[in-house]
Amino acid sequence: MDVSExxxxxxxxDDARTRDGVATTESxxxxxVKEVTNHARQEEDRGQAARQHGPPREDAEARxxxxxxxxLARLMRPWWVEDPALLARELGSLAGAGFTLIHRGxxxxxxxxxxxxxxxxxxxxxxxxxxxxGGLVLAQSLGPRRVQGYARHGVLRDxxxxxxxxxxxxxxxxxxxxxxxxxxxxxTEWRSLPEGAHGTIAFGVxxxxxxxxxxxxxxxxxxxxxRLASASGPLAAxxxxxxxxxxxxxxxxxxxxxxxxxxxxxxKTLASAHGxxxxxxxxxxxxxxxxxxxxxxxxxxxxxxxxxxxxxxxIVMTTVPLARESLxxxxxxxxxxxxxxxxIVGCGAVGWAVAVRLARSGVCRFTLYDDDxxxxxxxxxxxxxIPDAGALKVATLADQLQTIAPSVTVRGHAFAVGRHVGAAAxxxxxxxxxxxxxxxxxxxxxTNIAALRLGVPAIFAWVSNxxxxxxIFRVRPFASACYECxxxxxxxxxxxxxxxQPGDVRPWRGSVLDVEAFASTVAQVTVRTLRGDAVSHAxxxxxxxxxxGLTPRARRIDIPRDPRCPRxx
Ligand SMILES: [Zn+2]
Numbered sequence: 001m002d003v004s005e006x007x008x009x010x011x012x013x014d015d016a017r018t019r020d021g022v023a024t025t026e027s028x029x030x031x032x033v034k035e036v037t038n039h040a041r042q043e044e045d046r047g048q049a050a051r052q053h054g055p056p057r058e059d060a061e062a063r064x065x066x067x068x069x070x071x072l073a074r075l076m077r078p079w080w081v082e083d084p085a086l087l088a089r090e091l092g093s094l095a096g097a098g099f100t101l102i103h104r105g106x107x108x109x110x111x112x113x114x115x116x117x118x119x120x121x122x123x124x125x126x127x128x129x130x131x132x133x134g135g136l137v138l139a140q141s142l143g144p145r146r147v148q149g150y151a152r153h154g155v156l157r158d159x160x161x162x163x164x165x166x167x168x169x170x171x172x173x174x175x176x177x178x179x180x181x182x183x184x185x186x187x188t189e190w191r192s193l194p195e196g197a198h199g200t201i202a203f204g205v206x207x208x209x210x211x212x213x214x215x216x217x218x219x220x221x222x223x224x225x226x227r228l229a230s231a232s233g234p235l236a237a238x239x240x241x242x243x244x245x246x247x248x249x250x251x252x253x254x255x256x257x258x259x260x261x262x263x264x265x266x267x268k269t270l271a272s273a274h275g276x277x278x279x280x281x282x283x284x285x286x287x288x289x290x291x292x293x294x295x296x297x298x299x300x301x302x303x304x305x306x307x308x309x310x311x312x313x314x315i316v317m318t319t320v321p322l323a324r325e326s327l328x329x330x331x332x333x334x335x336x337x338x339x340x341x342x343x344i345v346g347c348g349a350v351g352w353a354v355a356v357r358l359a360r361s362g363v364c365r366f367t368l369y370d371d372d373x374x375x376x377x378x379x380x381x382x383x384x385x386i387p388d389a390g391a392l393k394v395a396t397l398a399d400q401l402q403t404i405a406p407s408v409t410v411r412g413h414a415f416a417v418g419r420h421v422g423a424a425a426x427x428x429x430x431x432x433x434x435x436x437x438x439x440x441x442x443x444x445x446x447t448n449i450a451a452l453r454l455g456v457p458a459i460f461a462w463v464s465n466x467x468x469x470x471x472i473f474r475v476r477p478f479a480s481a482c483y484e485c486x487x488x489x490x491x492x493x494x495x496x497x498x499x500x501q502p503g504d505v506r507p508w509r510g511s512v513l514d515v516e517a518f519a520s521t522v523a524q525v526t527v528r529t530l531r532g533d534a535v536s537h538a539x540x541x542x543x544x545x546x547x548x549g550l551t552p553r554a555r556r557i558d559i560p561r562d563p564r565c566p567r568x569x
Contacts, residue, residue: 079132080112086132087112093160099123115142123169125162139165145287147172182315184212184289184305185322189231191301193220193293198248198273201291204232204239206403212289212305212317213239217247234324234407245289245305246281248273252294252302263314266292266306286310289317324406333527334362338407340530341365343431345417345447346438347393348372349381349512350461353519354437354526355397356383359404361527366401366408367429368394369443371416381512418442426450433530434458437522448483451475452568457529458483461522466497467510470518470545470552472525478568480541485562492557494544514547521545521552 080087091101094116103115107126114125122142128135131153138150139162149168151161184203199219203212215236216229250269253261270290271281281290286308295301305317328334342363344351347370355366370393374384378393388396394412402408411429415421417438423446426434431454436447439462451458455477463470471494475482481489500508521543528539535541542559545552563569 078110078112079127079129083132090160090162093163097163097166099166121173123166125165137161137165139169141169141173143287144284145173182210182212182305182307183318183320184214184291184303185235185320186214186303187228187231187235187322187324190214190228190303191321193224193249193295193301196249197293198246198270201245201247201289203243203245203289204236205241205243206239207241207399209241211239212243213322214291214303215239215242219247235322237402237408243289245291246270246274246284247291247293249293249295252296262304263306263316266290266304267314282308282312286312327405328362331360331362333531336531337362337527338364340433341367341429341431342526342530343367343369343426343429343434345369345426345434345436345443346440347397348378348437349510349515350439350463350519350522351435351437352382352384352393352397353516354435354461354523355401356404357520357523358526359401359408361523362405363530364405364407364409365429366398366410367431368397368410368412369415369417369426370394370412371414371420377507381510381515416443418444418446422446423449423453427454430454432456433526435522435526436460437462439463444483448475448567452477452482459522459526459529461518461525463508463510463515463518464494464496465500465508465510467514467518467547468496469494469547472522472543472545474525474529474541476535476541480535481559481561482565482568484567485565486542486559488562488565489559491542491559492544495546514552517547517552518545521554 094101094114097118099116099118101114102117102122103113105113105115107113111129112127112131116123116125124140124142126138126140128137131137134152134154136150136152138148140146140148147169149165149172151164151168153161155161197219199217201217202215204215205212213232213235214228215232217225220228248270250265250273253265267278267281267285267290269292270276271278274281276284284290285306288307290306292304292306293301294304303319305319307315307317309315337358340363342358342365344355344366347355347368351368351370355368359366372393374382374388374391374393374396376386376389378384379386382393383400384391384393384396392412392414394414398410398412401410413421413425415425417426418440419442426447427450433456434447434451434454436444436458437460438444444460447458447460452475457477458475459472460475460483461470461472473483473486474480497509500506525539525543533539537556540556542557544555544557546555561568
């Protein structure tokens with residue numbers, strides 16, 4: 001996120017940006033060159049006119065020299081001298097928007113520079129040489145959180161470029177940051193550091209902005225820095241935003257648990273370690289996190305994190321120890337599943353619930369395929385939340401999976417297998433298992449072909465309309481019947497409350513209670529397949545589920561391979 005990587009340089013940006021009102025420096029320079037050429041041509045014309053009207057008193061050489069000087073002087077006259085009305089208009093619009101002018105000066109490159117303030121916030125404006133001719137104005141916030149915005153003069157009809165640039169700055173400044181009472185999750189590895197060090201520290205921030213994860217720090221040797229970064233790495237996906245801070249090691253104080261005492265102690269330690277004045281550290285902590293490391297034996301050292309609210313009030317955050325291994329204690333198959341890659345076609349009610357169960361069981365790598373958006377109605381059956389409405393199912397599910405457990409990586413594809421892409425797309429990343437949870441024919445054929453081509457198992461599972469019954473069917477390529485063999489054998493039809501016709505946009509009937517019971521069974525079969533369990537009554541290739549009772553009743557079905565199958569013979 002831009003805001004966390006403030007650009008301290010006052011140079012005008014040279015990258016092309018596509019937002020309205022924002023020009024590239026290159027085109028601005030081009031205009032400038034054109035303008036210079038025009039000026040020169042006008043000067044020549046005027047010179048010729050003068051020659052015709054009166055007898056020259058200077059000799060030709062001196063006259064040419066004087067004209068050259070005049071021309072240069074005119075070209076070097078800054079725009080605000082040439083066009084004072086424009087500057088007056090700019091200052092007027094700033095005053096109208098509540099800004100006070102506190103400084104006016106020049107940059108090293110002789111650009112006009114204005115220091116302005118509104119409420120407690122201070123900004124700087126820098127105008128390009130050719131501002132009146134469509135040049136840029138750069139706005140930058142001053143103080144600890146330096147962010148920039150820029151806009152081009154004359155592009156926006158409704159408001160001056162200066163106000164547009166300032167508005168960008170304010171928008172960046174309003175983006176998420178740590179809130180009061182935030183929590184900092186500290187991996188076990190971070191609890192041992194040498195004494196007496198200090199430096200900067202980078203945090204990842206969760207979307208909720210309430211939880212932080214330390215990612216990297218400076219001020220220690222490279223090996224230690226790399227070890228700490230790699231401890232946080234597997235968790236980083238759950239903390240997409242970034243924030244910077246300062247840290248220092250120091251002694252604990254008795255009675256540290258007292259909120260204000262702890263805060264003052266951390267702030268004082270940081271100020272002295274970093275050679276900052278109390279007011280400088282105070283200012284920095286309104287936008288950065290302060291961290292105190294208290295060494296106390298190899299695995300017993302502790303961290304304290306503080307900040308200040310925008311109004312200056314101190315915040316002491318909660319430190320939460322984070323032992324990644326403790327997840328494995330409760331997921332017995334996690335060690336085996338960690339290296340497995342599962343591709344899931346269809347991320348609806350069934351696919352969503354299966355994916356979540358697999359991630360909690362220890363599967364770390366997923367590829368998801370689904371072109372649907374998530375709507376409020378979907379929340380009745382799948383694990384999204386109201387703010388996710390309108391987002392792609394694959395995107396929201398990917399976010400969730402990555403926050404369920406460390407090291408989970410997800411690739412989401414918003415296209416429909418069978419309609420937009422074929423089997424070849426499913427070969428990406430060579431998954432160890434394919435799951436088709438669409439209950440739909442076209443993608444099922446493509447999944448079957450991909451499984452045979454990869455030589456990896458595929459599991460097909462779907463519920464009937466109304467969840468009266470369900471089917472789970474596993475293809476072990478060239479060892480069990482493939483999907484085509486089964487289709488040819490005409491298996492028993494599952495019980496259903498009517499059929500959903502292709503193209504019918506109404507949702508199928510069924511409660512989350514039944515769907516999740518079904519998803520648990522599908523996840524169970526998936527885990528047994530990934531573990532490499534032998535085929536047995538507890539791990540069958542073909543299973544029918546009857547949802548007539550309190551829990552679904554399972555019936556195993558055996559379907560042999562078809563020796564004439566066009567797909568797998
Ligand atoms: Zn077959």
